[in-house]
Amino acid sequence: MHSFKFLSEKFELHFEKIHFPDEPSSLYKPAEYFIKLGGKRIRPVLCLMGNELFDEINADAWHTATAVELFHNFTLIHDDIMDKAPLRRGMPTVHTKFGDSSALLSGDVMFVFAYEYLNKINSAYLHKAIEVFNDTAKKVCEGQQLDMDYEKKDEVDLDGYLHMIELKTSVLLAASLKLGAILGGATQRNQDFLYNFGKNLGIAFQIQDDYLDAFGDPQKIGKQTGGDIKSNKKTFLLIHALETCSESQKKEINKLLNGNHDNKTEKILQIFRDCKADEWALQLKNKYLDEAFNDLEAVAVLSTRKEPLKELAQFLVQREY
Amino acid sequence: MHSFKFLSEKFELHFEKIHFPDEPSSLYKPAEYFIKLGGKRIRPVLCLMGNELFDEINADAWHTATAVELFHNFTLIHDDIMDKAPLRRGMPTVHTKFGDSSALLSGDVMFVFAYEYLNKINSAYLHKAIEVFNDTAKKVCEGQQLDMDYEKKDEVDLDGYLHMIELKTSVLLAASLKLGAILGGATQRNQDFLYNFGKNLGIAFQIQDDYLDAFGDPQKIGKQTGGDIKSNKKTFLLIHALETCSESQKKEINKLLNGNHDNKTEKILQIFRDCKADEWALQLKNKYLDEAFNDLEAVAVLSTRKEPLKELAQFLVQREY
Numbered sequence: 001m002h003s004f005k006f007l008s009e010k011f012e013l014h015f016e017k018i019h020f021p022d023e024p025s026s027l028y029k030p031a032e033y034f035i036k037l038g039g040k041r042i043r044p045v046l047c048l049m050g051n052e053l054f055d056e057i058n059a060d061a062w063h064t065a066t067a068v069e070l071f072h073n074f075t076l077i078h079d080d081i082m083d084k085a086p087l088r089r090g091m092p093t094v095h096t097k098f099g100d101s102s103a104l105l106s107g108d109v110m111f112v113f114a115y116e117y118l119n120k121i122n123s124a125y126l127h128k129a130i131e132v133f134n135d136t137a138k139k140v141c142e143g144q145q146l147d148m149d150y151e152k153k154d155e156v157d158l159d160g161y162l163h164m165i166e167l168k169t170s171v172l173l174a175a176s177l178k179l180g181a182i183l184g185g186a187t188q189r190n191q192d193f194l195y196n197f198g199k200n201l202g203i204a205f206q207i208q209d210d211y212l213d214a215f216g217d218p219q220k221i222g223k224q225t226g227g228d229i230k231s232n233k234k235t236f237l238l239i240h241a242l243e244t245c246s247e248s249q250k251k252e253i254n255k256l257l258n259g260n261h262d263n264k265t266e267k268i269l270q271i272f273r274d275c276k277a278d279e280w281a282l283q284l285k286n287k288y289l290d291e292a293f294n295d296l297e298a299v300a301v302l303s304t305r306k307e308p309l310k311e312l313a314q315f316l317v318q319r320e321y
Numbered sequence: 322m323h324s325f326k327f328l329s330e331k332f333e334l335h336f337e338k339i340h341f342p343d344e345p346s347s348l349y350k351p352a353e354y355f356i357k358l359g360g361k362r363i364r365p366v367l368c369l370m371g372n373e374l375f376d377e378i379n380a381d382a383w384h385t386a387t388a389v390e391l392f393h394n395f396t397l398i399h400d401d402i403m404d405k406a407p408l409r410r411g412m413p414t415v416h417t418k419f420g421d422s423s424a425l426l427s428g429d430v431m432f433v434f435a436y437e438y439l440n441k442i443n444s445a446y447l448h449k450a451i452e453v454f455n456d457t458a459k460k461v462c463e464g465q466q467l468d469m470d471y472e473k474k475d476e477v478d479l480d481g482y483l484h485m486i487e488l489k490t491s492v493l494l495a496a497s498l499k500l501g502a503i504l505g506g507a508t509q510r511n512q513d514f515l516y517n518f519g520k521n522l523g524i525a526f527q528i529q530d531d532y533l534d535a536f537g538d539p540q541k542i543g544k545q546t547g548g549d550i551k552s553n554k555k556t557f558l559l560i561h562a563l564e565t566c567s568e569s570q571k572k573e574i575n576k577l578l579n580g581n582h583d584n585k586t587e588k589i590l591q592i593f594r595d596c597k598a599d600e601w602a603l604q605l606k607n608k609y610l611d612e613a614f615n616d617l618e619a620v621a622v623l624s625t626r627k628e629p630l631k632e633l634a635q636f637l638v639q640r641e642y
Contacts, residue, residue, distance in 0.1 A: 027466035078429060081420040085452055101403040101469055108399060111429070112455050115436060119451045130440045134433050141430040145348035148422055185342060294448040 001305055002050060011065060015041065018066070025241040030098040030106040031113075035073050037089045040318070043176040044069040046315040047311065050180025050194055053305050060121040061182040064129060064301035068176050070114040073134075075140055082148065097194040100296060110156055132182065138196045143168025144164070150234055161239050164202065168201025193298045197309075200292035204317045207285040209234035214280055232257050236284065237277045238268075245275040291315055322373060322582065322626055325633040328366045332386060336362065339387070341434070350425040351419040352434075356394050358410045363388040363637070371501025372516055374626050379612040380505040381442040385450060388438040389497050391431055392454075396461055398428040403469065441520065446504055453503065456497035461537025471555055483524065483561050491523025514619045518630075521613035525638045528606040531556035535590060536599055547586040551579050558598045559589075566596040611636055 002010075017037065018027035044065030051061035079085075080093040087093060095103035121129055136253055146164040150156045167184050177198040181191045212221055213228045226234050242250055249271050256264045272278055292313060296306055323331075339356065341349035366384030372382035400406075401414040402424050416424035442450055468484040471477045498519040502512045533542050535547045535558055536622060549556050563571055570592050577585050592598055613634060617627055 024463055024470060025461055026465045026470050082425060102466070104399060104403060105462055105466055105469075108429075108432070109459055111432065112458045113461065115451065116455045123444060123448060127440060127444060128573050130451075132438065134437045134440060137433045138430055139435065141347055141426055142345055145423070145426055148426075149345060193528060210458060314433045315561060 001308050003308050004045055004110075004315060007048050007308075009042050009043050010100075011044050011048065011069075014062065015044070016068065018070075020109075026098075027100060027106055027109060030077075030094045030102050032181065033097065033108050034077055034088075034094050034106075034110075035070070037091055039073075039089065039257075042312075043072050043172055045312070046173055046176040046198065047180040049309050050177035050186075050198060051184040051301065053194070053301055053309070054181060054184030054186050054190075058183060060125060060129075061180050063120040063156075064183060065176075067114040067117040067133065068172070068179065070110055070117065070173065070294045074110040074114065075144070076109045077103055077110070081107075084145070110133055116163045118141045123137060123184065128182055129179055132175055136171050141166045143171075155242065156234055156239055157244060158236075158239055161234065161236065165203055166199060167205045169206055170199045171212075172204075173199030173202040182282060187300075190299050190301070193295045197292050197295035197299070197313075200295060201289045201313050201316065204288035207236050207281055207288065208317055210237055211278070211285065214272060219236045225268070229265045229268050236281055237272050239247050239276050240280055241272055241277045244277075244280075245271060250273060284294060285317065289313070322371075323378075324629050325370075325636060328369050328629075329362050332362050332365050332369065333359075333392075335383065336365070336387065336390060339391075341430075348415075348427055348430060349421060351398075351415045353420065353429050355409075355415050355427075355431075357411055359390075359632055360394075360410065361548075362390060362392050364493055366633070367497040367519065369496055369500040370497035370630055371552050372505040373501075374515070374620065374622055375502060375505030375507050375511075379504060381446060381450075382501050384441040385500045385504060386497075388435040388454065389493070391435040391520070392448055392458065393464075395428045395431040395435065396445055396465070398424055399429070400465060402508055403465070421629075432610045439450065442504065451505055453496055453500055457492050460488045460492045464492075466487065468494065475553055476563065477560055478559075479557075479560050479564060482549070482557065486524055486527045487520060490527055493518045494523040495519030502537065510619075511620050511622070514616045518613050518616035518620070521609045521616060522634050522638065525606045525609035526612060527559050528602055528609065531558055532599065532602045532606065533594060547590070550586045550589050557602055558593050561594055561601055562596050562598045565598075565601075566592060570596060574609050607636065612636070 015035070020031050022028070047065040047068055048057050048061055061230070066214075076088065077094045081089055081095045081100055085093050086096050093105065098106070115130075118130060118133060143164055143166070143261070147168055150164060152161065174195045175198070177193045178191050181194050186194070199306050204208065210228065213225055213235070217227050218225050226239075227233075238253075241253060245253070253268060253271055255261075256268055261267070293310070296309060296313075336356070339536065341352050343349070367379050368386040368389050369382055370376050398415045399408065402416045402421055403407055406414050414424070419427070437452075438608075439451060439454060440447070456552050464485055464487070467481075468489055471481065471485060495516045498521070499512050499516045502515050507515070531549065534546055534556070537546050539546050546553075547561075563574060566574070574592055576591060577589055578581075582588070614631070617630060617634075620627065
């Protein structure tokens with residue numbers, strides 16, 4: 001069994017070797033630029049770990065891990081166009097550097113390369129793996145669409161927000177684990193528990209992400225907090241506050257969101273604290289984390305084989321940065 | 322054996338039944354809107370014909386024909402964004418009607434649905450079919466990128482333009498035929514000849530398209546001619562004229578392209594005629610059409626089985642509209 005650190009370094013070495021064709025460089029340079037920006041490579045490592053839970057990591061798991069990471073990068077390139085994001089990992093986004101059309105098209109072609117890696121896997125698993133992959137890809141598109149829809153809505157309820165997060169973020173983590181498990185010969189039951197583990201972990205992760213952006217220690221997380229509040233982003237905290245706080249607090253929040261007020265961030269944070277959205281978020285995070293660990297517990301393999309996944313889950317969700 | 326008319330009507334009935342999920346409607350309505358705009362459905366019919374050349378049309382060929390048409394529609398949605406095209410088939414383009422982001426994302430999800438149909442085919446052919454499909458998808462992206470690159474260039478040579486047309490237009494026609502053939506159990510040799518038939522036919526078709534836009538009878542083609550000249554589009558005619566006409570004619574063309582001149586279209590058409598670009602284009606079209614028919618001739622099946630493909634080729638390339 002291998003740790004997240006070991007596998008992510010090994011994957012990075014493997015992924016670094018990916019080169020797109022030289023020509024047309026106006027198509028492939030943007031793709032190459034983006035995958036070289038790096039990232040934590042969590043999804044491919046989840047695929048490798050899901051595979052290693054049942055056997056030694058096989059070649060099919062490497063191909064699929066590569067496909068998953070290419071797919072994830074493709075979605076980020078397109079998301080950045082839609083969100084008009086100037087920066088990604090501290091560097092100019094693809095559309096900022098190469099223009100919208102090249103970003104759109106190099107995203108498209110990266111998606112094809114994902115299927116090319118997927119198509120390298122053993123015939124016995126090909127149908128099933130593509131089915132899971134397609135199903136996930138559709139959900140990720142749906143999640144991004146819901147995210148854009150919700151940003152335009154005045155009110156979004158918690159169930160709707162959870163559903164969007166599940167589609168946009170969680171299902172790809174879950175599917176990465178499941179794909180690794182399928183390729184390791186796991187039973188349907190084990191695949192399902194592992195999938196649910198990934199899904200619950202993903203939601204816990206997003207709750208923490210929202211929490212840290214509001215209440216994290218800027219020194220520890222390496223960036224200024226309050227970014228979500230500044231950009232009026234819908235988060236677990238904001239949605240909960242609007243659902244549970246008093247009418248006057250709600251009015252105050254909406255006033256602060258719809259204007260250019262001094263100390264907007266501090267004032268909204270104070271309301272979050274007053275209606276205990278911070279405590280609630282930590283409890284909700286722990287609820288999903290507990291469910292995730294129950295799911296992992298239910299996977300019928302020797303407990304020692306699960307250690308790397310447990311460590312990764314702790315690392316992802318207990319992290320303070 | 323079935324005619325193009327019969328198969329295109331049958332495919333249309335089949336394709337009409339495709340429905341995307343109801344929710345999120347902001348994602349799937351644009352996709353549904355676009356595929357309902359219609360089209361000649363040439364590519365899926367080529368897939369069915371490539372299949373019927375070797376046996377009765379099987380279920381796999383229907384799945385693949387659907388995948389090919391969904392892929393084609395996905396590329397059109399994204400191309401329209403990149404080209405900022407207001408209309409497609411006389412109706413507002415997806416991005417005009419639903420916004421750029423929804424057009425981008427509904428194109429992405431349509432691409433996933435293409436792979437979903439492809440994944441329905443028999444395991445024995447799945448690897449090979451996806452390989453051909455991926456290879457083609459990459460080339461189509463490359464072709465679109467080259468097209469955008471060439472539009473910005475002052476000079477493009479004929480070889481470069483032919484290469485772009487091959488990638489952007491021809492390979493998908495060729496691959497549709499080849500996929501049908503693969504699923505009909507064709508030999509590699511027959512697959513290859515059929516692929517080349519489609520490739521040459523595609524180039525002949527594009528030459529004719531460029532020719533008719535300049536010299537066609539507006540009554541017969543149902544639209545005003547000269548659109549390519551008005552929009553300074555690079556075409557076979559323009560590239561040939563710039564390569565072969567005199568220095569003074571070349572200067573005149575460039576002057577006309579780089580300004581807002583009266584009778585620009587008529588003046589450029591006259592230069593095309595003076596340097597015989599019109600005759601040259603018809604000869605070049607016939608050269609590719611002859612090559613296409615030679616390729617079809619070399620496919621080792623009974624000559625009578627090839628009749629529908631011959632008719633379709635004649636219909637596509639001898640057409641006056």
